[in-house]
Amino acid sequence: MRALFLAGLAMLALAIPAVPAPQPLAPPNAPPNAPAKVPAAPITALAYRPDGGLLLVGTYGRILAVDPQSGRVLGHLAGLPQQVTAILFHPKGQSVAIACGEPGQRGELRFIDLPAPSATGTIETMLATTTRWTLPAAHRDRIPAIAFTPDGQLLATASYDRRIQLWDTASGKLIRTLTDHSDSVYDVAIDPTGKWLASVSADRAVKVWEIATGNRLYTLSDATDWLYAVRWTADGKRLVAAGVDRSLRIWEANGDGAKLVRSAFAHQGAVLQLLMGQSDASLFTVGEDKVIKRWSESTLAEQAVFAPRSDSVQSLALRPDGHQLAVGRFDGGLQLLAAADGKAEQTVLPVLAPKPATQPAPKPAPQAATQPVGASATASHTASPKAEKPPLPMVESVTPTRMTRGQTQRFNLTGKHLQQLTGVTASLPGIVATLEPLDGPPTQRILRVQIPATVEPGTVTLTLKATSGPVKPISLLVDRFPGRQEVGLRDSALTLPVSIHGEIARAGEVDAFAITLAAGQQVGVQLQHDASATFDPVLEWGTASGQRLGEGMGGLMAIRAPQAGDYRIWVRDRQYRGPGQYRLHLGPIPIVTGIFPRGGQAGTTRTVQLIGVNLPQESLPVAIPATAKIGGDLPVTLPPGILGQAKLRIGHVPEVHAPGMLPVPGVGNGRLDGIPAQIWKFPAKKGQRLILETHAARIGSPVDTIIDMLDESGQLLERATLRCQAKTTVAFRPHDSKKPGIRLDTWNELAMQDFIYINGELMKIDNLPANPDADCMFESVNNERRAYLGTSPRYHAAAEAVYKVSIHPPGSTFPPNGMPVFHLPVRNDDGGPGFGSDSMLEFDPPRDAVYQVRVRAADGVVNASMGAIASYRLTVRPPQPDFTVRFTPNAPAVWKGNGLPIGVQVERHDGFAEAISVELVDLPPGFRSQAGRVDADKWSSAITLFADAQATAPKPDSKPIRLIARAMVNGQEWVREFVGGVPTLRDPGDLQTRTVESAVEIRPGQETKLTVQIDRLGDFKGRVPLEVRGLPYGVRVMNIGLNGILVLPGQTSREVVLYAEPWVKPTSQPMVILSRSERKGTEHAAKPVLLRVVGP
Template sequence: MMKSPGYIVISALALLAAGAPRVDYSPGPAVYRVWPPGARQGTSADLTIEGIQLRETERLLFSEPGVTARVTTVDAVANSKAYTTPIVRLRVKLDVAPGVPVGIHGFRLKTPFGTSNWVPFAIGRLDEIEEVEPNDAPGQAQPIALPATVNGALRNPADVDVFRFELSRPVQLVFVIEASNLKSRVDSVLTLSDSDGRRLASNDNFSLDTPDSFLAYDFAQPGNYYIAVQDRAGRGGDQFHYRLTVGELPYVTALFPAGVRRGTVRKVQLQGYNLGGLREVELDGRNGGPDITVLPLRVMTASGPAVNLVRYEVDDYPEVSEREPNDDLERAQPITVPATIEGRIGRPNDRDLYRFPARKDDVIAVEVMARRLGSPLDSFLEILDSAGAPVRRAVVKAVAENSLEGSRNSVSMDLARFAVFKNLEYFPNDYILLNERELIRLEESQRNIDDRSVAQGYLGQRIAFLGTTSQNHPDNAKIHKVRILPPDATPPADGLPSIVLYYRNDDGGPGFGKDSYLLFTAPHDGHYIAALRDLRNGGGESFAYRLTVRRASPDFRLYYDDGFLEDNDGRACGSRNPGVPRGEHAAVTLGAQRIDGFDGKIKVELAQRPAGLRATTGTIRKEEYHCTLDLSAEPDAPEIEGSPLAVVGRARINGREVAHRARDPYESLNVVTVTRPAVIGLDVQPRSLSIRPGGSCQFRIQIERRNGYARDVALALKNLPPGIFVKDRAVAGTRIDAGENNRLVTLVADPTISPVTFQMLVLARIRSEQAAKMRGYASLEESVEYSSGPIAVTVENSAGSSNDSSRSTAGASKR
């Protein structure tokens, strides 16, 4: 549960402009830079905060109430870029109470136009030292007394920061870079050398999941030593900040086993540096809730808390220890279901086999938890039959062939354009095989030559179905529309490929990282083998895992989901921290993770409604992943001082109601505020629409330009079901151009769409200057979006409507 934010009231230095100033770009506040990026417990610090639209900042909202602040000055900053939006610098006096926990916390700035992007801020327990230039070489090295945390920045390309420290005795020191979780762009490299310039050690990335560096070194001799920080690619700039912690400090590298059964307590093995003889630590399975399966732990030692956090899993299943040898069929370790096996891929080319019983049509979930707990294991999982043969999952038969213009990365939901466009050949909900390797499903399908298709997904990452893995694809990669057939099917040869899919998986999808997941349906009674190895055949003591084999338990999780696409000008203030204009509307988009084959509808609503706010309810439809709620504020709605945002989703699963609160997997401070009136007024007429399969309908979007706003307005339609699309939409989307005040929009229904009634929302985006000039590169929440309020749309029944049989599947919704 999110903590109530700490409110830090700012003095009357907020500079209110006289009258209503002209608006050329988004009024949404955005923080670009905070210096220093951290502070020590029980101390005060002077912060510099820079960004846009911050001049009228009213307060800071911190996730920790033990942090308080006051603004001392507000100034303009010279802008080196050819932008007219001024950058504002705030000077803030920050006070940190002694009891504020060590770690990354965060804040947002509250202004009359909403709250800023979430800004991570570190709280430490050591002396804080600020880097002083010049310190680019050993002869200029900045002396530091240990232990300490250095706040540094690589301000220019090819910048190197060198620090000198003196040792009077043999000692083991750790050197820890903290940058990526502070939203820094640094890809750090640490280099340790002695007074003669000899390189003693270096590190680029400490793990495969972070660009941050770590070193531990045993110093045998007293003397002067140097530690250098640089960017791997020699980059530098305002957003290349870091924190370097150095000292004889405890650091934990691994827990084993890295988990505990829910409701119990156990001791596990501990590995690391400077642990003072500590070899065990207690894991508490009574912490967390049913929605939380991975918990952080800061290990306490005799010399204080560890520098770093480690993670452990809490689950509900009996724990079983791996027994070697179990790397071939004859020696596969027998287990019962359910079970969580705690093991290691102990050496290169090792694999671990586990034999379990199942009856025909049993649905078994098999999940790896490794990389999410800090293990280097990049798991590869497959199901074998009792003879050791891979078990068939399905046959996918191509029914149409095409290719994509442009390469695609491994997460993008945006599929760009088909190289050859034929109208009504590809439909929403169609299954598409990318490059004969990755099976996706269309959420939106290209409907004209300048349009593009979109894959189903959530949290900005597309979903790969039937155990396939999202991956990079080259320019002009082949794509095939496919039918999913039973695993024993033998489709006739017709020149288009047929591919057998087996029960095997590399990466489990959004939220799984490099961990594997399979949903296995037993084809007959018997025993089966879960076979696990490292994808690149690595191995060693650190390649630990927890492998859970359990009966499927359909469920879901709900997330605040910006879910923006590459071509949509970056994120806007919205789903994580909506600002609702007085007398008008804003929106919140939710994304669902569907677990163990659950494909039913999810009803979504605001769990608590602050005074003066109203909200629609919504439904994530069967086999879909998103819905958008409309929030509206009364004209006289009182100011909301960053009220916690609380949304709940409910579904009927196996005859019972299941409810989950929406979470943000990335940020810790989700709030809703009431803001000044919007930059534009937004209206849609008519407010009720009807459409037949194969037909169309029209409505007009009207805007009222205020405060001199004259630029274009980007438009997006939300809650459209598959098969409803905007006629003549281009890749750049739908918009009202500069100099215009309305847009007539035509909705078209595919002939195959089924009857449905839904609430459509029209969102109007006022872009920031950077988003307008650097489309696709503005990643902060600089733009603002306003909502139209709900428009009722009915797809009427039609005797001629039917579903395309080529899209029917046998269990295809099971990932």
């Protein structure tokens, strides 16, 4: 059972008096230490005031005020509708947002002002309340989570109605609604800058939104089941989420995207809630297993595991100072725990009724509008014995399990004590569900459900009510059309429209369905599947003979029959694995597969053509805000009922939407559906370099573009002439287009920095083979081979010819030397790092002229019946050379008394090739590092971060470390920086590394040596690989064997020999010397060694 639903169920028959209107927080009129009798309703919401001096406790129909220091109940606010689901103090602490309401009906939102504590600190003055505004129907279902922006001006609410809404806290005005989740939204979190909002849902997605615009920036789909909780780390650089798949995941996240950096199995059941400490790098989780855990946010290591609670934990709150946890349970229990170890400080609730007194009972008190916490309406109620609780109903089966939307259907419930069921509510508005009167044994009930035709197919959750408390929810599958069961592997003939329930039962299985279509007939196909992590369904369609005509994307596929006849639809797993269940809907479903044009200029209104099937309209106007992020995507709001997604790429220069003359700078929007190529023209001047690039795959288009540069007459321009100077062959095996290493037959005529040409790909040698069984390493970026002069990396077969070449101007001629001469056109297929299959050219006009650029598909003519739009955006602009830097790990855990290698990565843009100096700054006391360098035209290097043996852990408020990068460009210094996290200390692991020398010198064309020493710690006795990083280009390690440089078992030192190529220029920079523990995969760096390359 998914316990989080319990917080969304109506808690009926609880001994809590309902009051027609909200009452002010009432101070108790009992003596300070007298126990108050509090009904044992589930504690479903908790919130500390920002100063930690007050705790608010949400339960059924009321909020209690608790002193966190003594645990004393101070008063209550009564009269709230049904269960309180969320409470949150305003960042300034003088106001409170409260969410409550009825499941399946409405979510109410209130904003209440609380005056600051008086100078005397009396509790009575603190409990006075003023309601600023109330929204009785802020949402159409329960509101499980709320979040303030840091400035407190906006309040975000999440609801089971699938919506996220942003409210102005001053007025209660709705600012915007975010609607991209396909199931209940359980939690929202706002980053410390107030720019981004993260949300999680039962659709298994983490979505990140831009608060200022409401744009969804991206979706994280790593989770394999429902997600219940999400939080930003205190520095705002990482995002943490958890849910039903029992795992914690951490992403490095910002407005541009996120990367999963760490995950851990957290609990034996679903993770229900997580909290992020503000004063240290800790986070807390609670699971269905009733266990609370404390984790290290940087490593996801368990710091503490608290004893299981006596009942399910419904709510959790961390005091702002990080020292106290408030825990609310389903049985009404409230405990205050020490956050460090989970030891109980106070047990606040429930306070049991006092034992029978020997004195006469007091006379009944008159009914009052406002009563102290736990006070009953009359004395006779207080003295009444506790009534016996009715048995809890249990639904064991539901038949049938699915229905078609737009219909009414009866369902048979089978179970125990079903006579106690009193009602039912649905998770979506418009659904009418009723229980028929009991007409038979209490093990059978009839449920009648009516589903509107507008409800999207999928899972509908029904919440059953009972006099004895909450009942486990039941789920029904809603089909779009009349359903049938898939019959197996053979072609199954279908009559449209239809919904199919199918299963890939075993590895290698492909389900096929036959349909007969008229010429031009349009069919929309929607595939929904279970949350299995191993099932990645692929949806395809084609002819009866097996020819594939199209593939779905995101579970949607548009079919437009090119001619009358029989067709097939196939469902399979992408990796041909199994098992996996799915639901397939086929019929007149309106689906958008694309729009055209695919982008627009900020500050304009663009009419876009809708492409797809069964569409009620062909175009749609889209207003692009002037403040839209350049280079970002603007989601297009489609008309109601249309499935699919569409986005506009935002530009800042004029745009043209048909082939013709392009302004410079400018963007041309084109399509290659069913045509071989399109030609655009633009003016250019000699000596003024231009950048030409396409956006196709990067904006979701299926086309792989190639761009050719033509002169005024349409003739292909030549870029360079390659003269061959030596020849060898590819050896041993074929090589793909990615890996930087290629095995060569011989290399005695080759040297570092030589250009090599293999079957259309021009590359440069980075390092020669270290031995006969090693590859020749070519220049690469992020471990992917880099091609030059507009060529693209290619697959190379064994025995393919390999040429060492020199580069000459176009049209050059040479005396024959028995080897071929290659002429490179001004052409590009794949643009290099960051471009994927999109194209990019640096074009140097040979003269003033109007040039032509031809855009074509690498695979030839794109089949227009494929359903997707073969659109692209061609940009012509002047270069904008620049660079960015980053380092990993960016929140390093450093060994005490040793160092950690830090990798530095550079992204170079538009031909920027200068050398870059890098340095870590804002290091905490006891941490040290030396400046490093990324050589010209290189993309990475390394430096060492060292921690003294006497270093202490950085304080929680320590500054994050920063990487400062500097480059000199035309006499001016360019500075870029990357902000990381606060480093942490680790106890020494398996190894400690040091060197005998602190500095070494080397001359070009000569060798030098240094000695590396290691200490094995603990029980580690194995061999130890050594490595040297951060060397100037042209300096390399010579004594590398087949397995690298090894310190064998029983040895404690090893000599390392360095060689400098004759062309290396004088320089001085630190090297990274490290050892590696093979059993743990850890790296241990010595103090940096300064390498000085001196003149001859």
